[in-house]
Amino acid sequence: MTTATNFAQRTLTFARLLRRAGVKTTTGQAxxxxxxxEHIDVGSREEFREAARACLITHKEDIxxxxxxxxxxxxxxxxxxxxxxxxxxxxDMVKLAPEExxxxxxLEGGEEALEAPQDPLDALGSVEHAGFLHQYLAARRPLxxxxxxxxxxxxxxxxxxxxxxxxxxxxxxxxxxxxxxxTVRRFxxxxxxxxxxxxxxxxxxxxxxHRLVYRxxxxxxxxx
Amino acid sequence: xxxxxxxxxxxxVQQAMAQHRYxxxxxxxxxxxxxxxxxxxxxxxxxxGVGKTEVAKVLAAMLDTDLIRLQCYEGxxxxxxxxxxxxxxxxxxxxxxxxxxxxxDVAMQEIFSEEFLIERPLLQAIxxxxxxxxxxxDEIDRADEEFEAFxxxxxxxxxxxxxxxxxxxxxxxxYVIITxxxxxxxxxxxxxxxxxxxxxxxxLEKEFQILTVKLPGISExxxxxxxxxxxxxxxxxxxxxxxxxxxxxxxxxxxxxNQQELSLEIASATLGAILKHQEDLQFVRKRKLEDLVSxxxxxx
Numbered sequence: 001m002t003t004a005t006n007f008a009q010r011t012l013t014f015a016r017l018l019r020r021a022g023v024k025t026t027t028g029q030a031x032x033x034x035x036x037x038e039h040i041d042v043g044s045r046e047e048f049r050e051a052a053r054a055c056l057i058t059h060k061e062d063i064x065x066x067x068x069x070x071x072x073x074x075x076x077x078x079x080x081x082x083x084x085x086x087x088x089x090x091x092d093m094v095k096l097a098p099e100e101x102x103x104x105x106x107l108e109g110g111e112e113a114l115e116a117p118q119d120p121l122d123a124l125g126s127v128e129h130a131g132f133l134h135q136y137l138a139a140r141r142p143l144x145x146x147x148x149x150x151x152x153x154x155x156x157x158x159x160x161x162x163x164x165x166x167x168x169x170x171x172x173x174x175x176x177x178x179x180x181x182x183t184v185r186r187f188x189x190x191x192x193x194x195x196x197x198x199x200x201x202x203x204x205x206x207x208x209x210h211r212l213v214y215r216x217x218x219x220x221x222x223x224x
Numbered sequence: 225x226x227x228x229x230x231x232x233x234x235x236x237v238q239q240a241m242a243q244h245r246y247x248x249x250x251x252x253x254x255x256x257x258x259x260x261x262x263x264x265x266x267x268x269x270x271x272x273g274v275g276k277t278e279v280a281k282v283l284a285a286m287l288d289t290d291l292i293r294l295q296c297y298e299g300x301x302x303x304x305x306x307x308x309x310x311x312x313x314x315x316x317x318x319x320x321x322x323x324x325x326x327x328x329d330v331a332m333q334e335i336f337s338e339e340f341l342i343e344r345p346l347l348q349a350i351x352x353x354x355x356x357x358x359x360x361x362d363e364i365d366r367a368d369e370e371f372e373a374f375x376x377x378x379x380x381x382x383x384x385x386x387x388x389x390x391x392x393x394x395x396x397x398x399y400v401i402i403t404x405x406x407x408x409x410x411x412x413x414x415x416x417x418x419x420x421x422x423x424x425x426x427x428l429e430k431e432f433q434i435l436t437v438k439l440p441g442i443s444e445x446x447x448x449x450x451x452x453x454x455x456x457x458x459x460x461x462x463x464x465x466x467x468x469x470x471x472x473x474x475x476x477x478x479x480x481x482n483q484q485e486l487s488l489e490i491a492s493a494t495l496g497a498i499l500k501h502q503e504d505l506q507f508v509r510k511r512k513l514e515d516l517v518s519x520x521x522x523x524x
Binding site for chain 2: 024025026028029032035036039040041046047050051053054055057058059060063202204205207
């Protein structure tokens with residue numbers, strides 16, 4: 001495989017990973033990035049990163065996810081392959097499942113992906129992937145706790161938003177768990193209400209939105 | 225004179241921008257550079273007053289070419305963005321033609337010729353002769369979504385069809401800069417045709433640099449105080465945060481008043497240059513101003 005096609009493939013894979021993480025980016029944009037490479041100084045990692053960002057990202061909110069995935073995916077080789085080139089480029093081993101039916105914003109349980117065949121997570125095994133996959137997972141859209149992946153999502157949670165999370169495991173008593181879940185639900189319902197109002201009024205500015213929803217948002221038990 | 229051919233690296237762009245007194249970080253320079261090279265429209269988003277429109281102006285100056293600007297607003301339609309027939313002149317021509325007893329076909333050709341066409345910015349950009357111009361589509365988020373859809377078509381093939389005249393194609397596609405204040409989310413179809421860059425509020429260092437570059441008369445001391453004040457002010461929960469434009473206005477106002485240093489009194493008197501909402505003004509004057517000024521003038 002020539003360097004050029006290899007690079008194009010890696011770029012497409014990268015675009016796919018971005019989509020998996022909820023970033024809306026297209027193959028066309030990825031090909032623009034491939035074209036952009038001819039014009040920039042590829043020796044400069046910074047320039048390479050800026051070019052990738054300009055080409056692939058179209059939402060401010062996606063920038064943190066992009067930065068994370070970029071660092072993990074386009075990393076410098078030596079650091080990860082331990083000086084020996086026998087293992088080849090680690091990223092080549094990340095094979096992604098075909099994207100049919102996959103939607104950028106679809107709700108997808110975090111664990112579901114683990115079970116899906118051909119998922120990059122299956123490639124886990126080689127140590128050099130661990131760091132990447134860890135970040136890949138962290139960058140995925142987190143789900144509010146209490147939202148099972150068994151049924152359809154109980155409410156729409158489709159604001160194009162990325163949140164990076166640190167996962168800790170609390171060990172609550174059953175009562176605490178119920179209270180926590182109720183709180184999370186209440187909060188999510190409040191968010192959804194605000195989103196509906198925002199869409200209805202076409203008003204996404206913070207203060208105006210505050211004014212629109214302040215009275216409706218029930219405060220019981222929740223600090224506003 | 226700078227031309228595109230001389231802009232062969234990202235650094236070239238950054239330097240050329242600096243020559244035109246635009247302080248820009250590498251990420252923006254990369255986006256502009258790729259916009260020129262690929263070529264692809266560049267979508268700039270950011271809060272009001274961070275210098276989005278200025279990028280287009282500086283780019284036109286850098287390339288030594290014309291800047292064609294389309295200011296978007298609610299209800300903007302084709303007749304204001306692309307072309308319009310000069311109706312009063314057509315009426316006059318019809319009167320004259322009536323006297324000459326010319327046939328219908330001839331009259332139609334006469335009346336719907338380019339002579340009676342009023343070019344609006346988009347048609348101007350397409351018909352522009354010579355060097356490709358810079359087309360600035362300013363504040364696209366203010367225009368309706370229908371207009372956005374129309375723009376999509378224009379940006380993909382740079383041609384416009386006028387039924388009475390035919391299709392006009394751009395000799396050299398213009399360099400396109402689109403800005404949005406993000407009062408609404410733009411359609412993805414438009415976004416993916418563009419390179420994207422988010423312009424943030426500047427850091428303290430950058431804001432200081434902008435002040436000294438844009439206002440050569442300002443002392444370093446005052447520039448630093450102004451920059452510190454504004455940076456601290458942006459941390460407050462305000463209805464509208466001040467942009468770089470406000471920073472510059474304010475600093476210019478302080479210079480005009482011969483101020484060498486920030487003081488509580490003068491800050492209070494000139495606060496209207498940075499805060500444009502009564503609620504914000506009152507809030508800051510009553511509760512924050514003293515702290516802000518003392519933060520700004522503190523020696524480190």
